Each structure stands twice: as C-alpha cells, then as structure tokens.
Amino acid sequence: MPEERSGGGVSRPSTVTVRIVGTGLIGTSIGLALSRNGFRVLLTDPSPTAQALAADLGAGRIDDEVAADVIFVAAPPDVAASVVAHQLRRWPDAVVADVASVKQQVADAVRAQVDPAQLRRYVGSHPMAGRERSGAVAAQADLFEGRTWVVCPQDETDPHAVELVQHLARATGAAVETMPAAEHDAAVAVVSHVPQVAASIVAAQLRDLPEAAIALSGGGIRDVTRIAASDPMLWTQILAGNAAAVAPVLQRVAEQLDTVARSLGRLASDATDAEGSRGAVARLIEDGRLGHARIPGKHGAAPATYATVIVPIPDEPGAFARLFHDVGAAGVNLEDLRMEHGVGAPVGLVELSVLPAVVDRLRDVLEDKGWSVHE
Template sequence: MNTVKIVGTGLLGTSIGLRLRTRGVRVLLADASPTMAALARDMGAGEPDDGSACDLIVVAVPPDVAGQVIAAELRRDPGATVTDVASIKGLLLQQVRGLATKAELDRYIGSHPMAGREKSGAVAARHDLFIGRPWVVCSDEDTPPGRLRQVLALIETMGATPVHLEPDFHDAAVARVSHAPQVIASLMAAQLVDAPPEGVGLAGQGLRDVTRIAASEPGLWARILSGNAAEVRRVLLGVRDGLDRVIDALDTGEGAGADAGAGVDAGAGSRTLKPGAVAELAGVIAAGNEGYDRIPGKHGQAQRRFEPVTVLVDDSPGSLGRLFAAIGEIGVNIEDVRIEHAAGQPLGIVEVFVEPRVAHELAEALRRRGWRVPVERLTEENT
C-alpha cells in the first residue's frame, strides 16, 4: 500500500487515516465538506487529495450516499481498488451494481469494521479504534485475489480481524448485534426524558450499560436503519413478542394498560399476577442469560463470567493505583474494571472482575491489607 485515498473524513475515515499515517502510508483526504477534510488533515490523518492515482480508495461516507460515491471513485481512478466501511452491505452492493460496469465491479469489495463510537466526526477519531475488532469483508468468487489482498492488508494495518461474509448474512447479523440494539437503547433512554430528576439521579451502571449508544448521532442512524429496514424490523418484531409476553405477565388488573379483570384476585389494592406469570418473567430473564453468554468475550473467546470483587476506595489521587498494585502483589489478574462514584460521598466503588475461583481469596487478601471490601455474594464457584 503506497497511496490510500479516504473519501469521507468523519469518525471512521479519519481513524483509518490516522492509523495508516502511523505506518508511513501516503493518505489523501477528500470530503464533501472542505472544512471536514481540513480538520482531518490538521489532526494528522493525511494530506489534501491532489487527484493522484491510488492503490486503494476507502469510502467512509454515510450509507445512503455511499453507492454513488463508490461508483464515482471506480470511474475516476481506473487502477484503484475501492472499498467502503458502511454499516449496510446488501442494499449498497445492489446500488453499486446498478451504477458500475462489470469491469469496475471487479475492483469493488465492500467491507464493514465492527467498531465505532457513539460520537461522529473527525474530532472523535482514534488511530486504535479497530484494534482487535472484527472487520467484515464481502468478497465473492469473482473478486480478483490481488484486490482482496489489498483490502486484507488495510484490515491488518488497522489491527482488526477479517471476517468473510455474504452481504445478506451480514445485514441479518448486524440487525441483531448492532442495529436493533441501537433502537432499544434509544427507546429506553427516551423513557428518561420526562422522568423527575431525583428519580434519574438514582441511575446506576445497569442503565448506563443499556443506554450508552443512545448518545449516537440521529442522522447517521436514521440512514443505517432505513438501509437495513427489513432485517431490523424482523428482530424488533421478535423483541415486540417478548415485550408483549412480559407486559401480559405483569398485568395485575390495575394501573396503566391493565386488562380489565386480568388478576386472579382483582379486588381493591390487589397486585396478584396471573398463574404462570412469575415463570414467564423468570423465563425471559433466563433466555437473556442464555443469549448474553453467547456474546464473545475478551480476545474473541467465548464469553466467560468473571466475578466482581467490590472495593470502596477514597476518591483521592493515587487510590486506584495503590489498589491495582495491591492486587498485582496478591498475584491476581484483573480481567475487567468498573468504577462508580458513591452518591454524595467522596468514595469510589470499584468492581474488579476476576476469575470466579480466585474472587473469595482476593477479597480476603485485600481485607487483610486494610482495604474496604464489603462481604461478597456467595456463588457456587467462589465458595
């Protein structure tokens, strides 16, 4: 890879440019907005496009305009391989097929890095955005091997792992793992709009986990959802079935949306659920446990459940460093960390995630060293 052009210098394009520059690749930057291209240049992602011929062109524009931009780049630079990073693949390939010649199509390979942020634009770009993440490649049997090698070289330079998928399989998969979750996060967060501030103030890590991506850019996501409408709709219909079952199970015959006379004993003040309702609720949570366990964990391995050991630390400089050093001396590997601040107190609540078999031992060792470790939850594995 000698010269790579990036068209669309927002979050994705600028992140790719930054990483390519660390490897000494010449990067040309183009954007419909000259200001955005100048910003990416100022951040060190490359130099302004001077029209030179390129080995590889990466189209990183919003999905609804990606088809036209890909076709225009294929035509303009007859030697270049063209790839894109759009979040949808089936509809886009269909559009490019309608706009490009057969010879041009041989130079196009769609791709999609499964990494991003809830912020848009060059200012949010990071050179390490793609490290360790899957990067979908939609080549087919007609793709010339030399062209495929160029796209694979880009992915390798980004530190990502190539995953070869058909466009339709990709779209069905991302509807489930990315697009529908975005809708659910947004709908849940929207429930907070009218909530009283004292109530929202009780929010903890659970709500943050479920709603982090609700901060995403509305314009981009409206385009992504429209471009994968059928598959996203299919997943959401499944979610709606589940929601209907939960809503029905929670029906006590009183309050908002209750079915008249649904409760077994719908007398005044009754909160009785229908027979079978509790099992239905437990079943929903259990199915969630099962699905959650299928999410790949650290380094792409099967998800492993780590045990949290909770430690209360002073909200003061150096506290975290001392805690981590102590855990290192005890000889336990920290798998993950989560930090919350205790409401109204100068106290940090640190959850250190470790292998379940060492959790109890770590808690004891920390207590012996004077750390404040509340009594841990007893599980089969740590007793």
C-alpha cells in the same frame, strides 16, 4: 494490481498508497491507524474544514489528484454507493472499499451504477467499531484494535482486491472476518442495530421522569442506555438501509415485550387470577440469560464465568493508580472492569472481574493494603 507481492503475500506499507474519502470519525481513524503503520495516506472530504482537521490530526495529507492503490469510502450509508461508483470510474486501477455499516443495500446500489467489470475492484467492508461522538475530532488511531472488521466481497470481486483490503484492515489492529453481505446484515441487525433501538427506547422513558427519580440512576440504566447518545441522523440512515433485516427482529422483540406486558398487567390487576404470568416473565429472563452467555469472552474466546470483587474507591487523583498497583502486587490479571459512581458521596464502586481461583488472594492483598473489599 499496482502493489508488489512476494510469495502470494500483500504489499509492504511503503508500496501502498491509500485514499480516505470522508474524514469523519471512521475515515479519520483509519487514516490515523494506517499512517502510524507506515502507509501513505491521502485525504478527501467535501468539507474543506473536515479534511483540514483530519490532516492536522495526522491522518494523512490532503490530495485529490494523486492516484491511490486502495480507496476507502467513509461516507454515510445513504450516499456511500454513489461515492464508491464515482471513485471506481475516476480511478480505473484502484481497489475501492466502502466502510458503511450496511452492506447489501450499498452493494446492490453500486452494482446498478457501474459496469460489471468495475465490480472486480469493489470490496464491501465494515469495521465494527465506533464511538458515541462523531467527527474527526473524536477519531482515534487505536479505534479498531481488537475489533472485528468484516469484509464482504461480491462474486465478481478480484481475490487480490479482497486480500489487499484484508491486509489494510489488519494493519489497523482489527481482526478480519469475511462473509456474504446479506449474512453480515442479518447478523448486525441483532448484535448492533436492534440494541441501538432498544437503548434509545429505554432512554426515551427518562425524558419526563422527575429529577428525584433520575437521581436514582445506577449502573443498570447507564449500561442499557450508553449507546443512546448516538447521532440520530446517522442511525436513521443505518436503520433505513438495513430495514429488511432489522424489521423482523424488532417484530420478535415487540411480541416478547407484549407477552411480558400482558403478563405483568394481569399480575397488577389480580395476582390471584394470573396463572402462567410469572412463568412467562421467568422464561423471558431465562432466555436472556442464556443468550447473554453466548457472547464471546476476551479476544473472541469462549465465554467464561468470572468472579466479581467490588472495591469502593475515593474520587480523588491517584486513587485508580493505587488500586491497579495493588491488584498487580497480588499477581492478579483483571479480566474486566467497570465503575459505578456512588450516590451522595464522593466515591466510586469499582467492579473487578477476575478468575474465581484468585479471588481469595486478591481480597487478602487488597484488604492488607487498606481497601474495603466486597464480593
């Protein structure tokens, strides 16, 4: 390994050169984050325009000739393995890590294309961050801050290679988790890939809905369908790459949907002769509630129950700033925030999630400053 070490630690930024192969959203965001933290970053992309844009944004400098200590392959899942294999062969001293959202299929394909000794320098990884928009123009230096970055080494991977990739991931602001590739794929099938399918299915129901019905859209449909705006090509590659893990989860979802559909069908045809149907619906809703309660709270802490205060806010410059200033004046920390635009009026409904113990104080201060407050 070419980097300097001290007491078993990892390299100082000034001693590590990083190459980003693929300057889309993720690759450019990695370059921006590492450049901001003092690392030397080189950029390579098959598209001259894409790599020039990433360089103009400050993600690094264009260079495909200088050797790097670590190479991040930010290529689409269906070509990531071949790019990794090429980089391992071309740069025999470099650690090569991919950032594809599917790990086992990529790792198996890499293994089939390189010599066993080269696997010592290969590290699978997946930053659990993204946006509905794609390309370098959507990149952000803080995209990974507070997000999980999963590292999935192979049995043959050199521990020093794993350590270096973990160090660079942390340098972007991410929280690093390490797990086997198959375990990663099974997990993201449930927490990432199936939600994408579900959001797309729900959003697809809106295509032929009358305009008058679409106008009734509120926070619920916006929340459920937010990620439905994602790139179809990318998600086809992701779902195909993780098909073995996603398919059984979708099958369970389909079975549960079928149970609810049949129960509601019986209720619709003859509510007096639909024994057990309401119970089936209630069980699904309750199971969902219990599952939702397991989602970690802030900063990965245990789930917490918050109180919600709703404040109508005018749609005008400075309104948010005034509200946040007044919340601060109450000495209250916001745990979460969401906003829903009102229908037929230039106002928004801001939902402030706070600890239950501070609700009375927050309400009193906001009302004293002229806000209308609802719980």
